[in-house]
Amino acid sequence: MGIEQKLGDMGVVTTSLESAINWARTKSMWPMLYGLACCAIEMMAAQASHYDLSRFGMELMRASPRQSDLMIVAGRVSRKMAPVLRNLYDQMPDPKWVIAMGDCASCSGVFNNYAILQGVDEIVPVDIYVAGCPPKPEGLIHGIVTLHEKIKTEKLSRWS
Amino acid sequence: MIKPPDASFDQIKHLVSERALSGETMLLNMGPQHPSTHGVLRLLLELDGEIIINCIPDIGFLHTGIEKNMEAKTYQKAEVMTDRLDYMYTMGNNLVYCLAVEKLTGLDVPERAEYIRVILTELSRLQSHLLWIGTSAMDLAAMSVFLYAMREREMVLDVFELVSGQRMMTTYIRPGGLWRDVPVEFEAATRNILKELPGRIKQYESLLTRNPLFRDRTRGIGIISADNCIRYGVTGPTIRGSGLAYDLRKARPYSAYSCFDFDIPTQKEGDIYARYLVRVEEMRQSLRIIEQALNDLPKGAVRSDNRKFVPPPRSELGVSMEALIHHFKLWTEGFNAPNGSVYVAVESPRGEMGVFLEGDGGPKPYRVHYRTPSFVNLQALPLMARGHFVADLVGIIGSIDIVLGDTDR
Amino acid sequence: MSKISNSIISQMITRFGASSAEFRDETTLIIQPDQIVEGCRYLRDIAGFNMLLDATAVDYCPATTPRFHLIYHFYSTKKNVIIALRIPLNGNEPEVQTIESVYPNANWYEREIWDLMGIHFEGHSDLRRIVLPVDWVGHPLRKDYPLGYEEVQYTFNFDDVNKRKRYPKD
Numbered sequence: 001m002g003i004e005q006k007l008g009d010m011g012v013v014t015t016s017l018e019s020a021i022n023w024a025r026t027k028s029m030w031p032m033l034y035g036l037a038c039c040a041i042e043m044m045a046a047q048a049s050h051y052d053l054s055r056f057g058m059e060l061m062r063a064s065p066r067q068s069d070l071m072i073v074a075g076r077v078s079r080k081m082a083p084v085l086r087n088l089y090d091q092m093p094d095p096k097w098v099i100a101m102g103d104c105a106s107c108s109g110v111f112n113n114y115a116i117l118q119g120v121d122e123i124v125p126v127d128i129y130v131a132g133c134p135p136k137p138e139g140l141i142h143g144i145v146t147l148h149e150k151i152k153t154e155k156l157s158r159w160s
Numbered sequence: 161m162i163k164p165p166d167a168s169f170d171q172i173k174h175l176v177s178e179r180a181l182s183g184e185t186m187l188l189n190m191g192p193q194h195p196s197t198h199g200v201l202r203l204l205l206e207l208d209g210e211i212i213i214n215c216i217p218d219i220g221f222l223h224t225g226i227e228k229n230m231e232a233k234t235y236q237k238a239e240v241m242t243d244r245l246d247y248m249y250t251m252g253n254n255l256v257y258c259l260a261v262e263k264l265t266g267l268d269v270p271e272r273a274e275y276i277r278v279i280l281t282e283l284s285r286l287q288s289h290l291l292w293i294g295t296s297a298m299d300l301a302a303m304s305v306f307l308y309a310m311r312e313r314e315m316v317l318d319v320f321e322l323v324s325g326q327r328m329m330t331t332y333i334r335p336g337g338l339w340r341d342v343p344v345e346f347e348a349a350t351r352n353i354l355k356e357l358p359g360r361i362k363q364y365e366s367l368l369t370r371n372p373l374f375r376d377r378t379r380g381i382g383i384i385s386a387d388n389c390i391r392y393g394v395t396g397p398t399i400r401g402s403g404l405a406y407d408l409r410k411a412r413p414y415s416a417y418s419c420f421d422f423d424i425p426t427q428k429e430g431d432i433y434a435r436y437l438v439r440v441e442e443m444r445q446s447l448r449i450i451e452q453a454l455n456d457l458p459k460g461a462v463r464s465d466n467r468k469f470v471p472p473p474r475s476e477l478g479v480s481m482e483a484l485i486h487h488f489k490l491w492t493e494g495f496n497a498p499n500g501s502v503y504v505a506v507e508s509p510r511g512e513m514g515v516f517l518e519g520d521g522g523p524k525p526y527r528v529h530y531r532t533p534s535f536v537n538l539q540a541l542p543l544m545a546r547g548h549f550v551a552d553l554v555g556i557i558g559s560i561d562i563v564l565g566d567t568d569r
Numbered sequence: 570m571s572k573i574s575n576s577i578i579s580q581m582i583t584r585f586g587a588s589s590a591e592f593r594d595e596t597t598l599i600i601q602p603d604q605i606v607e608g609c610r611y612l613r614d615i616a617g618f619n620m621l622l623d624a625t626a627v628d629y630c631p632a633t634t635p636r637f638h639l640i641y642h643f644y645s646t647k648k649n650v651i652i653a654l655r656i657p658l659n660g661n662e663p664e665v666q667t668i669e670s671v672y673p674n675a676n677w678y679e680r681e682i683w684d685l686m687g688i689h690f691e692g693h694s695d696l697r698r699i700v701l702p703v704d705w706v707g708h709p710l711r712k713d714y715p716l717g718y719e720e721v722q723y724t725f726n727f728d729d730v731n732k733r734k735r736y737p738k739d
Contacts, residue, residue, distance in 0.1 A: 034193065036200055037222055037565050038247035038328060041291070045317075048310030063195040078568075080702040081200060081221040084192050110241055114709055114717030115225035115701075122735045134328060220700035227685075228710055263593055390620050390646060393674040404646070411649055500592040503623065503642055503653065516625055516640070531623040531642075539677045568700050 018156050025069075025095065026148040028057035032068035032092065034085075036075025039102035039134040043074045046137035056144060065091040070147075072140075073124075076104035077117045089124045097151070099143055100126045103133045185213055188550075192221045198295060198557065199564030201538075205550065212553060215545045217538055222568040230528045234494030235261055235335065238525060243329040245530060246566040248291060249508045251277075251284040251320075254333040257528075259414055260504040260517040261335040264497050267469050273337035273462045274416035279350065279453045280323070280332065281415075281506075282446040286357070287316040288509040289443050293364060296436075296558030300377050305367055312360050319349045336470035337463035347454060354451055361443055368436070378432035382544040382556035385430060392540040396511025396533055397438045398560055402430035408507035420452045432559040439509075439561075469495045494523035501527075510534055510561050534566035577616045577652075581608065597653040602665045605656060609641075609671045618643035618652060621668075624678035626686045630712030634659045637688055641668070658688060667693040685710040 035043050047053045047061070062068040065088045077085055089098070100120050103109030106129040108118040120126060127150060130143035190203040200221035206214040226245060230238040242257045243250045255277060262269060269277075294309030317327040323342050324330040332339050368374045389399040399406055407424045409417045425441035427434035464470050471490045472483040497519035505514035511533025520526040537560050544560070545553050578596065581587045585604040590597045600608050612618040622642040629636060635657035642653050658665060667690040669675045679690045680699040687708035690696055698705065707714055722730040 033195055038244060040199070041247060041328065044291075044295075045310060045313070048314075049307045050311060050314045061195075063193070076222065076224055078221060078223050079705075080223065081192060084221070088193060108719070110244065111224050111226070111229060112716075112718040112721075113225040113229045114715070115223050118719045118734070121737075123737050125737055136327065220698075220702070223700040225709060228714075228716060232716055266593075391673050393620050393622060393672075406646060501597075501627075501640075501653075502593055502595060503651065505622075512622070514623060514642075516623060516642070518627055527625075527627045529623070529625040531625075535677065535681075536674060539674055 018154070019152070022152045022154055026151050029070045029097075030060055030062050030068045031058055031070045031072050032065055032088070033061045033063045034071055034073055034088070036073070036077065036081070037104070039074035039105070042134040042137055043072060043101065043140065046140050051137035051141060053141070053144075056141075056148075058144070065089075066093065068092060069095060070097050070099065071124075072099045072101050073105040073120045073126075074101040074134075076109065076111060077120050077123075078115050079117065082117055082123055085120070086123050097127045097147060098124050099128045099130060099140075099147060101130045101140060101143065102135055103131060105129075106131065109133055184208075190553075198562060201557075201562070201564055201567075203553075205553070207550065210549050212545050212548055212550065215542045215553065217541055219535075219538065219564070219567050222564045224565075224569060226569050227528055227530070230525055232524065234523045235497065235525060236490075236494060238528070239334065240329075240331055243331055244565060245569060246508060246510070246513065246532065246534070246563050247328065248288040248563050249281075249284050249510075249513075250328050250330060251280045251333060252506055252508050252513065254331060255281055255415065256504060256506045256513055256515050257517075258333050258335045259506070260502055260515040261497070263502045263504055264500065264517055264519050265335075265469060265495070267336050267466055268464050269337050269415075270461045270464060271416070271458050272460045275453050275457050276338060276342060276462065277333055278416050278420070279450050280320075282450050282453075283316050283319060283350070283353070285509050286353075286443055286446050287313045289439050289446075290316070292439060292509070292558075292561050293368075293436075296555070296561070297368060297374075299554050299558045300374065302368065302371075302374065305364055308360065308363065312357065315349075315353050315356065319346065319353065322346060322349060334463070334470075336466065337461070341462045347457075350450065350454060354447055354454075357447055358444070361440065365440060369440075375433065377552070377555055378436060378559075379429075380431055381548060381552045382432045382559060383430045384540060384544050388540065388543055392543070393536045394511065394540050396507070396509070396537070396561075397435050397442065398511065398537055398540075400424065400426045401434035401438045403428045408505055408512055412505065414504070414506060416453075417449075419456070420449050422449050432555050435559045442509075496521060496523055497525070503531075505531065508533055510563065510566065511537055513566075530569055532566040532569065534562040534564070535569075538562055538567055580616075581611070584608075584611065595651070595653060597655055599655045599657065602656050602658060602663075605654075606666050606668060606671065608654070609643075609668045612643055612652070612654075613671055616645070617647055618645045618650075620644040620646060621672035621674055621678070622651065624675060624682065626682050626688055626710075628686060628710065628712045633661070636660060637663055637686065639665060639682070639688060662687065662689065664689045664691055666691055669693055684708070687711060 100106045105120045108116050128143050128147045130139055132139050186207045188205045188207055192200040192202045202218040204216040205212055226241050230241055239257055242253045245253050290309040290313045294306035297305035320330055321327050324332040384402055386402040386404045389402050405424045405426045422445045425438050427437050467486040471487055476483040499521050501518035503514055503516045505512050513533055514531035516529040518527040544556050578589050581598055585600055585608045587598040587600040622644045624641050627638045637658040639656040642651055644651050667679055679693055682688050683696050684698045684701055685708055720730055
């Protein structure tokens, strides 16, 4: 307590390593361009000027998985696309998170048949599920903010 | 890492030239995940340096099995799946399905419903063209057009949300008319769009049409002749950009389009620039149609009275026994369509979108097949792309405006 | 939309042994599989139907003669009419001639029909699967192929369904 007051006068803030790194991770996550179907249009609308994703540091959608840390699976994943999705997930460097946007990515939505994966969590571990068909851009932003809160609670012991 | 079951090279050997087999030309995979293919489209390019010798599209990464799934649902429930096909022209998908069901069963549609259907489908065409101009300009590196176009698109989506509660997948157009009448704010919101859009379209034109960079990247690129369009069944702005004025709203009018006065824009060259001009002019014509429809909007019911197909309003359920029985039958069993098959088509922003519907006397469609424009237009891509650079290919794919949900169904 | 002239229909009936049907003012000609290519050539060159609009197939499963109906829609840009051609096919692995030589865009249509329905087209330049993965077994749009749906997971059967669901190992 004493030392913090003293340092505060000199313009220094103290915090724990966990909170600092978690804060840094949330403040500029780069999403990977993974729009597949209709939810991709709402993701594009979320990025445009009306519902701005740039205020979260996410205006840059990196097409390359090696340079991104968030994969927003937006749209239905068919059986032909599933190996491609897993391949891209494996190419992303740690730390990485996955948001399953929309009903089709969470649980196959309207399509309960032979051609669609019943939820993208059959092949990748998902952190946040956003419901809606398609979810409004506000819904996606709520999902992203929830992901930020989830990251802020991550512990040092969990990192590899 | 999971290895995808890829097509082995032997399977496509007959499609590439002999120079590829000797290693002289390069086979490049423009994979399903790519920033410039609009959706999950895989292209196998055979390149000589940077010039494309052949381009082999590989589709099916978004195959949803909608046609089979619709066979397992009743006619009303199957309509929910139709929105998700061509997710840029959602009202149009509903409309073509409802037109097919109405033709098969012989159902009538009141006049007010026809006019509102026209207004909503033209608004849908407007938002599809706005997204098209945004993304294809972004592919050619004009990023500000994307942000402007999405701003206008929000106005149209606000109208859809006002009318049906959903921005994109509305399922508002139902067999027999509409789901319910439009609220009172609809006319004011639509007139606001009619007031704002012409000025904004002029802004896009001032950014793109006489821009020397845009013209250099689009003139003379991706040419397809009108004969080739007919041989490959290509329709929509692509064939109108090549000189043939084939528009289903004039050739086989449906749903009150014959009451309105509008032009079909055509250009002669058949390149990307011609298709761009055609689409910009189509946006203006859409605004013209919406204005005429709003001015002449008749009053009356919005759903047919035929209680065998259309559920009665809830207010009647408390007082009339027949209404209750009809409601019960429609909700539990659905309505029965006669034996026979119909083919109905509408003009989507991509081309001719048709439904082939076959009924068997039961409550579920026996076979639904969608003739989707993107599937057919994509087949002509190799014709347009041969001899151009890879950078031009990006512009060409943008100009034929494919939607992968449409292609793979 | 104008009517198809009766002379075309009667020519098709006499030359190729077709039979015609009409439903909701759409004309359908029913023709036998061995007459397809000549019939389509006649329609394109003499009758003026220059665009192939749509090609699809219907499966009438428990019946085996015919089991499939192959349906083509042709459009004439000059006269603005559509005509449909229905070809009944027997048996579980039917074979039929391709019309790719007459209408080039039949290429992808026939690939899709082969992929989803299992109707083999002889003479096709490139018959392989188009919308399904290359190693898929079966033809999904046939009536004896199951829909392949997963049971809906409510609270009462949550654990049962959960045991059978696939989850990734990491």
